[in-house]
Amino acid sequence: MSDLVIEPVEKTVTATFDGEVIATSQNALNLTEGAFKPVIYFPKKDIRMELLTPTDKVTHCPRKGDASYWTIALNGREAENVAWAYEDPTKEGAAALKGHIAFYNFVVKVA
Structure with missing residues (x-):
């Protein structure tokens, strides 16, 4: 059993x-x-990418795999390196993350 679980969020989620x-x-x-807190990944098309x-x-x-980072202004x-994405996930179990970005929740509030 993998300790990497990716599931759809069953509600509208907002990041501020x-x-x-x-x-x-x-x-x-x-x-x-694993033991990490869950992380929400947003499709890029739903993010105001002009701010990143x-x-x-x-x-x-x-x-x-490798994560790329963005700064929000x-x-x-400005918050440096506060958003990240696995643009080319190397493991099959992480493939769903392609095209999605997450935010550090101590800077960006996700609800």
């Missing part, structure tokens, strides 16, 4: 930064991975 909505989706995914700027940061997860505030 600096009090402003940056993403709303009825097609978000919930990733549960790609960075050079890359990390590697043995279960999902809005209302004069």
